[in-house]
Amino acid sequence: MSDLIVVGYNDEHQAEEVRLKLLKMQHEYLVDLEDAVVAVRDKEGKVKLHQIHNLTAAGAISGGFWGALIGLLFLSPILGAAIGAGAGAVGGTLSDIGIDDNFMKELAGTLAPGTSALFVLVRKMTPDKVLPQLQGAGGKIIQTSLSNEDEAKLQAALNAAKAPA
Numbered sequence: 001m002s003d004l005i006v007v008g009y010n011d012e013h014q015a016e017e018v019r020l021k022l023l024k025m026q027h028e029y030l031v032d033l034e035d036a037v038v039a040v041r042d043k044e045g046k047v048k049l050h051q052i053h054n055l056t057a058a059g060a061i062s063g064g065f066w067g068a069l070i071g072l073l074f075l076s077p078i079l080g081a082a083i084g085a086g087a088g089a090v091g092g093t094l095s096d097i098g099i100d101d102n103f104m105k106e107l108a109g110t111l112a113p114g115t116s117a118l119f120v121l122v123r124k125m126t127p128d129k130v131l132p133q134l135q136g137a138g139g140k141i142i143q144t145s146l147s148n149e150d151e152a153k154l155q156a157a158l159n160a161a162k163a164p165a
Contacts, residue, residue: 002034002123003121003122003145004099005118005119005120005143005146005154006107006117006118006119006120006142006144007117007118007139007140007141007142007158008111008115008116008117008139008141008142009115009117009118009139010115010138011114011115011116012040012042012114012115013116014116014137014139015039015118015139017137018134018137018139019036019038019052019118019120021134022036022120023036023052025130025133030125030126030129030133031122031124031125031126031130032122032123032124033052033121034098034122035052035119035120035121036052036120036121037049037050037051037098037099037118037119038050038116038117039104039105039107039111039117039118040108040115040116041108041109041111041112041114041116042113042114043113043114044113045113047109047111049101049104049108098121099119099121107119107142107143118139127150127153131157134154134157134158135157135160136160137158138158138159139158140155140158141154141155141158
């Protein structure tokens with residue numbers, strides 16, 4: 001079972017910086033992320049979600065491939081690729097994996113203009129290796145499915161002075 005963690009930041013860019021740290025840790029096998037989304041509420045109050053997965057593009061590529069393959073069977077690979085890409089793009093747009101978009105938009109709508117939030121769905125992590133790397137990242141936990149003890153440890157790491165390099 002995955003844990004949901006939502007951390008709010010006082011500017012529009014800090015959430016993306018922390019997400020990049022988490023992605024680097026994922027490549028080092030310290031954390032296994034199911035999803036990591038940055039929500040930004042700009043100065044005008046508009047909410048924009050920056051997803052880690054572009055399902056529309058992935059659907060178009062996959063649909064184009066399968067459409068061309070099927071089109072080869074009927075001697076019209078270009079038409080097949082075009083129809084497959086279109087259908088794949090529509091399918092990708094309509095599908096949603098990870099954290100629910102409506103939930104993220106609703107919660108991000110409560111942020112002050114000019115701020116951001118990081119929504120992370122964690123399958124598993126190695127806390128004794130991850131928390132020191134998040135030390136001094138700042139932010140305030142808005143919502144989490146962690147235990148009270150684990151939530152307190154995470155908030156303490158976020159608030160702690162940056163570890164010397």
